Amino acid sequence: MNLPNAITARLETVRPEYRVPPHNIDAEQALLGAILVNNDAYHRVADFLLPEHFMEEAHRKIFMVAGSLIRAGTVATPITLKTYLGDADFGGQTVIQYLARLASDATTVINAGAYARTIHDLAVRRRLVAVGEYLVSGAYEAALDDPPASLIERTEHALLDLSAAVPASPLAGRSAAEGSAWMLERVRGLRDGTIASTAxxxxxxxxxxxxxxxxxxxxxxxxxxxxxxxxxxxxxxxxxxxxxxxxxxxxxxxxxxxxxxxxxxxxxxxxxxxxxxxxxxxxxxxxxxxxxxxxxxxxxxxxxxxxxxxxxxxxxxxxxxxxxxxxxxxxxxxxxxxxxxxxxxxxxxxxxxxxxxxxxxxxxxxxxxxxxxxxxxxxxxxxxxxxxxxxxxxxxxxxxxxxxxxxxxxxxxxxxxxxxxxxxxxxxxxxxxxxxxxxxxxxxxxxxxxxxxxxxxxxxxxxxxxxxxxxxxxxxxxxxxxxxxx
Missing domain, CATH: 3.40.50.300 (P-loop containing nucleotide triphosphate hydrolases)
Incomplete structure (x- = not known):
């Protein structure tokens, strides 16, 4: 989600204090724990989830380091991650204590996709908040040489970027068996006329x-x-x-x-x-x-x-x-x-x-x-x-x-x-x-x-x-x- 820097900055600078940005720390912890227990969970979410989608900075770093290790062919565990995370404090816990807690509290890898989609959707909502606040602020504080059309266009570009960032439905993908069977059925339907050409x-x-x-x-x-x-x-x-x-x-x-x-x-x-x-x-x-x-x-x-x-x-x-x-x-x-x-x-x-x-x-x-x-x-x-x-x-x-x-x-x-x-x-x-x-x-x-x-x-x-x-x-x-x- 490559939003303009000015819009991203609004997320941190202009927000009523009583409103907390959309997030779910439990989902972030559950996903990271699932990855530490079974690295296959990372492959299930890596095609659409990025470190920047996590609300907590510490979770962003954990996800990024774990992904780097897994892509390099190394197993990502609390022990292997500890070397790359330093001696940061996690709410009174050491790095190894926090990682061990994530792994011990983890549920099955089957839920990894649901957690990842929740994290991603909430990240999109935070960006929507930023776009909305940027639009409101720009409308109130517009410079004389910044016509409304320019503000609208920048906002449209930002919304288009957000729209492109939303992952496709998991049903959009197919295995080799499913994809080839679907295509064969389509060929038969086009041949006998039961499926109309989309051209x-x-x-x-x-x-x-x-x-x-x-x-x-x-x-x-x-x-x-x-x-x-x-x-x-x-x-x-x-x-x-x-x-x-x-x-x-x-x-x-x-x-x-x-x-x-x-x-x-x-x-x-x-x-x-x-x-x-x-x-x-x-x-x-x-x-x-x-x-x-x-x-x-x-x-x-x-x-x-x-x-x-x-x-x-x-x-x-x-x-x-x-x-x-x-x-x-x-x-x-x-x-x-x-x-x-x-x-x-x-x-x-x-x-x-x-x-x-x-x-x-x-x-x-x-x-x-x-x-x-x-x-x-x-x-x-x-x-x-x-x-x-x-x-x-x-x-x-x-x-x-x-x-x-x-x-x-x-x-x-x-x-x-x-x-x-x-x-x-x-x-x-x-x-x-x-x-x-x-x-x-x-x-x-x-x-x-x-x-x-x-x-x-x-x-x-x-x-x-x-x-x-x-x-x-x-x-x-x-x-x-x-x-x-x-």
Missing amino acids: IPTGLIELDRATNGGFQRGELWILAGRPGTGKTVAMTTLSRQAARHAGVLVFQAEVTPAQQWARYLADLAYRPGHPLPFGRIMAGRDLDDEELRRIEEAQKRLAQLHLHVDYRSPISVAQIAFGVKAEKRRLARRGLGLGVVFIDYLKFINPSERYRSQRVLEIGEISGALKQLAKAEDICVVLLAQLNREVDKEGRVDRRPGKEDLRDSGELEQDADAVLLLYREAVFLERKFKATNDPETGQRLIDTQNNLELILGKNRAGPTPTLHLWCDMAHSAIAQTTRGPF
Whole structure:
């Protein structure tokens, strides 16, 4: 629980004297005694319990030293611990007397997990007290250059850290026998149709085939491209298609609300040979009756989708996490579940203050947090990102991007389960044509105007093909092949 130092300090400095911090010394003593009697008790709790979770400083040291000995292959007993604990006084008892008392009063090792969870939960409650007191104090004593939004953001980050620190239910783990039996049963159920696939279709047949059904819950996907290659266009179509099958939440931090909704309407109002670009929808003028009817029909279809757009910009990971939880509650009241969360885009996510001005570490913190959010909330998170300028350099023979072209940090590639890279030859041909006015380049530009390559730079679930798609940037639409009305 890496809370900001200022918040942790509140635990010791600001508290009404008549209120004792949540703790249970008996549970701490019982757990330490169980470990001294049977070192296997330590292995049952070491995956989530830390020395800092103990209220008593002496107990923190005992747990830390015992853990160090056990991990080193040495038996932890009152005798072996005595050497490392010195001659501290334990309420009138020597170290060896206190350790011997802990061991003699210990119950069975079976209860170790329950004691450890009690200790951990109380430590979380103490941190919650610290966060609450920090918030109250900050609200009363705020400096002129410290706006309320900053205090809220710091508090949100602290609460998010606490949420991540809560251990998973013991039922979340399985032995080899249990895990393999569960997986076999799942395979049989998926095969005979008694278990529905948890994947959310993307609307692109080839992409669904490559990813075993589409957006996978618990995964982080990166959708990246250079400016003008269609990141927001792809997000618009993919989010619309996914919202036909599950709840979809979009954090739109780059374009305006008017532009994003105009993009959705243009995508749904598309008719071949009868352009209705999202720019004209935004302007709202020079529309004939037939075009207005198309927009009205598109709006009716859009209203039926399980789609919600959040416009905050910039936004923090903590705000994204709270937004996800709120949307899950909203959908649950309607008997629905959240499936995919899109974030447009990485540049507009505020990092915490932990790695200030260290961009590589900031990106790693963001991508790691989003990956954990996907797993914890059982959703697929799709993060839009920028590719670096190397793709645009004249000396580069093939401008098709690879996952190594992701901007700012290799952490994105490491944390992602799938990396989708966008490439449009027309973007580069248009630049060349403007510079040279070459007729052959102009013709090639016309021929490739609706071509979009979706390159799977990484795909944990399967192959990494390049998908050749149809696109129309003005209508904010992509499709598997040349698109007709639908």
